[in-house]
Amino acid sequence: QQPVQSPQAVILREGEDAVINCSSSKALYSVHWYRQKHGEAPVFLMILLKGGEQMRHEKISASFNEKKQQSSLYLTASQLSYSGTYFCGTRDAGKSTFGDGTTLTVKP
Amino acid sequence: NAGVMQNPRHLVRRRGQEARLRCSPMKGHSHVYWYRQLPEEGLKFMVYLQKENIIDESGMPKERFSAEFPKEGPSILRIQQVVRGDSAAYFCASSLGSDTGELFFGEGSRLTVL
Numbered sequence: 246q247q248p249v250q251s252p253q254a255v256i257l258r259e260g261e262d263a264v265i266n267c268s269s270s271k272a273l274y275s276v277h278w279y280r281q282k283h284g285e286a287p288v289f290l291m292i293l294l295k296g297g298e299q300m301r302h303e304k305i306s307a308s309f310n311e312k313k314q315q316s317s318l319y320l321t322a323s324q325l326s327y328s329g330t331y332f333c334g335t336r337d338a339g340k341s342t343f344g345d346g347t348t349l350t351v352k353p
Numbered sequence: 354n355a356g357v358m359q360n361p362r363h364l365v366r367r368r369g370q371e372a373r374l375r376c377s378p379m380k381g382h383s384h385v386y387w388y389r390q391l392p393e394e395g396l397k398f399m400v401y402l403q404k405e406n407i408i409d410e411s412g413m414p415k416e417r418f419s420a421e422f423p424k425e426g427p428s429i430l431r432i433q434q435v436v437r438g439d440s441a442a443y444f445c446a447s448s449l450g451s452d453t454g455e456l457f458f459g460e461g462s463r464l465t466v467l
Contacts, residue, residue, distance in 0.1 A: 247395075247398075277455060277456070279456075285460070286444060286458040286459060286460050286461055287396065287444070287456075287458045288458070289455040289456065289457070292454075292455055332395065332396060334456070338409070339384065339401055339408055339409065340386075340398060340401050340408075340409045340411075341386060341398065341401075341446075341456060342398050343395055343396045343398070344395065345394070345395040346394075346395045346396075
């Protein structure tokens with residue numbers, strides 16, 4: 246079962262903040278976040294493991310609440326380079342499945 | 354320092370022909386994954402392989418599609434008798450571990466069926 250992401254799309258001005266959510270109906274042991282720019286390959290941002298720890302990648306951070314089976318990605322003071330589609334991924338017995346993605350557009 | 358290498362990057366086939374997509378994982382990685390992505394859509398899992406073994410093919414269509422990852426050489430995704438609906442970007446990813454490691458993606462192979 247693939248994770249569910251929300252919102253589907255976000256439009257921001259440079260410097261604004263955004264939150265992307267990812268939830269699963271199955272128990273989560275880890276959550277991965279990736280960003281894909283148009284016409285390119287997805288690129289790994291961070292992985293979160295059990296324990297509710299937060300990770301950071303530049304000004305992008307994420308949290309993971311395994312009890313709620315949710316993860317959130319926080320984009321702070323967004324830059325033009327943050328534009329792209331963000332995917333959360335979960336792994337189960339080695340198999341990785343992804344949400345449908347959240348398209349982020351940052352405008353000047 | 355090669356990453357995941359996929360070829361061809363672009364492939365055009367006529368309906369009924371065969372398409373073969375190749376993926377060489379990162380050095381030292383023995384876990385390979387194939388995903389299909391339609392325009393403006395997400396990454397749909399197709400198959401997960403380790404060397405010489407198919408671990409999970411629950412996302413593969415039961416007919417016309419097959420995948421392998423031989424002891425020597427790249428992983429191959431094979432689509433027989435292609436139809437227009439097979440047109441998509443096919444991404445390969447590799448990882449070091451099976452449960453917690455990050456996935457490294459190739460640049461994708463874009464299949465167009467005329």
